Amino acid sequence: MRKQHEGYDEHDAERWVAEPVKRPGRTAFARDRARVLHSAALRRLAAKTQVVTAGSDDFVRNRLTHSLEVAQIGRELASTLGCDPDIVDAACLAHDLGHPPFGHNGERALDQLAAEIGGFEGNAQTLRLLTRLESKTFGPSGRSVGLNLSRATLDAATKYPWPRRDGERKFGVYDDDLEVFGWLRHGLTDQRCLEAQVMDFADDVAYSVHDVEDGIVAHSIDLAHVDAERAQYWQTVREAYLPEATDAELDEGWQRLTSLPYWPSGPFDDSRRALGGLKDLTSQLIGRFCTAAEQATHARFGRSRLIRYEADLVVPDGVRTEIALLKGVGMFHVLNSPERQKRRAIQRELLTELVERLAKTAPRELDVPFAADYAEATDDGARLRVVIDQVASLTDPSAVAWHAQLST
Incomplete structure (x- = not known):
């Protein structure tokens, strides 16, 4: 087998069911990425809701385009930190595979229906799909083991590395998938590996900037209104993302964002110039958030190459506030609209x-x-x-x- 990316070992590259190496020139993690990329479950995300109902608009994102964008952000950030980029890329591509029809709304409906059998959670469903439901490899007993990804890649795709616990809605494994979960998490507690933290942060970054972009193009978001009616926006931010944030902290975060030289200076008018400016805004914000996290992480841990459980991703508080503000604006205008609430019901x-x-x-x-x-x-x-x-x-x-x- 080709030597893995620096710092990773055979334990990280191990698969639940051993397989012969068909192309020795590729690492186990490059094979993992290819398996996720070619999976039927990934293709299905093209017709699953991200925020706006899939297929209802030619411009807005669906779960597939969102996952591709998360993978691009995660791969670049992983490279700057020293993580294997294929591990993070595969985890980002896989992070939403378990989402049912109608996104988080469908997730809540299925959770209620499955209450007596341990509930339903999109991240737990992702693990189930990767290790059981998606057809690729079979164990000695003839049972499907899903894509049979390496331990490091499965770990990176595990956003919530624990089973369901009282009082917690988020979890990463159902009871009948605990065997493979125990294999991939052997000897670990609830800590997430660095690669999983990068995946989660890339998801947050993409979600925050792209939902606002989609909302502006759909004319459901007007950034000028935020300044005039901050109280209701800040309430949404606190209810959904930052419950302890003060008005002063949110005001300061919004001031930082609106003072950026690439922040829109006028209303969106559908022109090519406006579209180009909006696209520049999203790319600049992504760069701003990722650069801040990269620099803060290297500053704390003092090494150029960081992987697995050697470090945690450090995201400055100001960046977390700015991301939450953007997500709050998107949620207030898009997710919480009366028309959307009726459709969700x-x-x-x-x-x-x-x-x-x-x-x-x-x-x-x-x-x-x-x-x-x-x-x-x-x-x-x-x-x-x-x-x-x-x-x-x-x-x-x-x-x-x-x-x-x-x-x-």
């Missing part, structure tokens, strides 16, 4: 009815792989989990189509 009802109807007819209406899983399930809870897996795998349009078909 309809989507949750649709998924609820779809799960209930599939549970009654299964395995007849399930795709072949899920029908096989259903046949092997040993109790009602396991059978419900298979139905949830099936629905979570659907795109937004296919969920609507399945619901319509089962309603006739």
